[in-house]
Amino acid sequence: MxxxxxxxxxxxxxxxxxxxxxxxxxxxxxxxxxxxxxxxxxxxxxxxxxxxxxxxxxxxxxxxxxxxxxxxxxxxxxxxxxxxxxxGVVPQNSLLFEDRTVYANLMTAALLKGGSRKEARTRILELLELFGMNDAALQYPQQISGGQRQRASIIQQMLCNSxxxxxxxxxxxxxxxxxxxxxxxxxxxxxxxxxxxxxxxxxxxxxxxxxxxxxxxxxxxxxxxxxxxxxxxxxxxxxxxxxxxxxxxxxxxxxxxxxxxxxxxxxxxxx
Amino acid sequence: MLWLAALWVVGFGMFWQANPVRVMPTLTEVGGAILPLWRAGVGNAILVSMWTLLEAILISSALSLGLSYLYVLAVFRFPLISATKLRFLGFTGLITLFYLATKDGHILKVAVLTFAITVFLLTDMLKVVREIPQERYNLARTLGMNRLRVVWEVVVRGTLSTAIESIRANAAIGWMMLTMVEGLSRSDGGVGVLLLNLNRSRMLENVFAVQLMILFMGVGQDYLIGIIKDVVCPYARLGKAKI
Known part of the structure; x- marks a missing residue:
């Protein structure tokens, strides 16, 4: 056992x-x-x-x-x-795509994993909630703090690499x-x-x-x-x-x- | 800040007007020449030139951006870098090639302007593509993107705001070259032809009046491309220092 x-x-x-x-x-x-x-x-x-x-x-x-x-x-x-x-890789500077919002960054990652947009949205919202990132979802990476970038980067990688x-x-x-x-x-x-x-x-x-x-x-x-x-x-x-x-x-x-x-x-x- | 800019403009205008060294017409003489020129049809000449320039800017932007993206493929690196060196060439002799290769005057002007803008814009864009940090490619790869998608996300989308900024900076070269280029084929008219004619007859107040209009057109063009950049890449405005 x-x-x-x-x-x-x-x-x-x-x-x-x-x-x-x-x-x-x-x-x-x-x-x-x-x-x-x-x-x-x-x-x-x-x-x-x-x-x-x-x-x-x-x-x-x-x-x-x-x-x-x-x-x-x-x-x-x-x-x-x-x-x-x-x-998944979370580099020291927590890279994200700077040309889209945190949510769009996560959506890009989730869709790459496969599945529908609706399923992706459900997973993203669940992880945003888990990491306390709901408020930053519609912000661009340049607008959020270093800690929030790191969390967004973790979520992004988690969506792609389980x-x-x-x-x-x-x-x-x-x-x-x-x-x-x-x-x-x-x-x-x-x-x-x-x-x-x-x-x-x-x-x-x-x-x-x-x-x-x-x-x-x-x-x-x-x-x-x-x-x-x-x-x-x-x-x-x-x-x-x-x-x-x-x-x-x-x-x-x-x-x-x-x-x-x-x-x-x-x-x-x-x- | 606007009041400070206005103060500088007014100060410069006063200096121009009061400058004791009379090497150029005064501000009032130049200002007084604008209305008669306008009535004589300078507006049409500006439109002709603007159209020529717009064509050249659009073609050179598509060409330069497309070519610079090819830099990610090692096989294209040497010819691309070599192409940027063409900016050191003078137009003497080269113009003959353009004459022989083009069918009419308008195409000739667009071709020469496109060449001039492209070699500078390509130089800028290659620098942008070369300086993309490896980490950005790695990010795309860790998300499982294929090569084409990596190039699209990192090279094309990732550099879009810088690309528009480069177009903005290099499009100005077109206005600088306008007189020379429009002098190659005068049948179309245009503001460059007008300037050459006015300059030959030593009507300096008219020459500077047209130059002033070109300056305003250039500033307007700059502003317009800036607005396009803000609309297409709203993120590019974020995090800029406000002094």
Whole structure:
């Protein structure tokens, strides 16, 4: 019998992924994300600047072909190679089409997914309500705040890509209250479907431990002389569910929360 | 702000009128020439020129925008960039080609104006298309758009307001070239022909009166394209700084 928070089938798999230009950027990156029973999950990817986080992000989203290796995601009952349009992406600057209102942006996305305009409208209104965006629906992206743009961008991607969402630096330059707002948004997405998987890239260790079920550290190996070996890869994986740090509103008050934050902080200089 | 603009116009008018260096007719002399010119049919000449210009602007806009969108295909990049360099060419010699290639005077004028506007407008538009951030294409791709739809949404729709602004800026070149172009074939008439005739007879107050009318026409054209932009792209007005 399956239990809540138990990990099951693979929903996303990165195997032997390498990206090189004139030098290796990513080298043999392997990530396996399994479905968590009872709810969606959040995976945080922590990496110092310049480690190839964007390339990994683009490869997972199907926007970039790796030099070698494969990204596969669960589609139906089997893992298939990822293609652009299968994984939602919310970039740091929360891009929207500037030439149309928020509602029209969402309608464009919903119609691309298929179905009638009426069905699309129902889904859009439901998500606008869920994210408290009703008031901004008829505004142009230039007229809404950064937080509202981010929410609109999340909804847009959710309308098109039901299961996987990549969020690039969603906590960057946010004060504590705004961060909590974003935690709740991520939680809302995770709670909508057991198969929902949100991958968040961030530098913010505390936010990562607060919101994530798994934390991945991307960084470089060092040779015997302490020199950086070109090409970053996953250096460490923290299963926060196993540590009793699966997300809940009071997770950040637990003593082991701070232990985990400190443990990850200690890892950071080595990346 | 309107009062400040009015103040500048009045100030300039006063300076023009009172300028002790008499190299050009005074404002009153120029102003006094407008009514007789109007009665002599300058309105018709303006209409002829406007029609010629409108044709050239429409053709060059369609041509430049269409060509600039082709920039997304790598195979067209070199010829497109090369085409923008044609703006350095003088018209001597080139005009002969246009003479040989066109059937009548009107087509010749439209063709020369179209060429002149196109090379500048294409330069502007290529810059716009080249500078579209990769993220915009990525957004369209993550939504599952096919290549054609990506080009439509990101390149065509996404740059429309900038395209109209570029048309607005480069359409002015047409008015600047009008005298030269209309001088190539005088049978159609037009404000350029009128200017050449007046200039030959050294009727400077009339010349400047016509120039003043052209200036107003140009400002009107600018304003009209601005209104079209506001109607077609209402979002382009948002977020502009109000000083």
């Amino acid at each position: 399956t239990q809540l928070n138990e990990r099951r089938e693979i929903v996303l798999e990165v195997s032997g992924l390498s990206v090189s230009y004139d030098r290796p950027i990513l080298r043999d990156v392997n990530i396996t994300i399994r479905d968590v029973v009872g709810r969606g999950q959040v995976v945080a990817l922590l990496a110092p600047s310049g480690t190839g986080k964007t390339q990994l992000f683009n490869c997972i989203a199907g926007l970039q072909q790796p030099s070698s290796g494969l990204v596969r995601i669960l589609a139906g009952k089997e893992l298939v190679p990822v293609q652009a349009g299968m994984v 299961r996987f969402l990549l969020m690039d630096e969603p906590f960057a330059s946010l004060d504590l209250l705004k961060k909590i707002e974003v935690y709740h948004q991520i939680e809302k997405i995770a709670l909508r479907d057991e198969l929902n998987t949100i991958i968040v890239t961030t530098h913010d260790i505390e936010s990562a431990v607060t919101i994530a079920d798994t934390v991945l550290l991307l960084g470089h190996d060092h040779d015997a002389g302490g020199n950086i070996v070109p090409g970053a890869r996953i250096q460490k994986e923290f299963d926060l569910i196993e540590c009793g740090l699966a997300w809940h509103p009071e997770v950040a008050t637990l003593p082991m929360f701070f232990d985990k934050v400190n443990e990850i902080k200690a890892w950071f200089p080595r990346l």
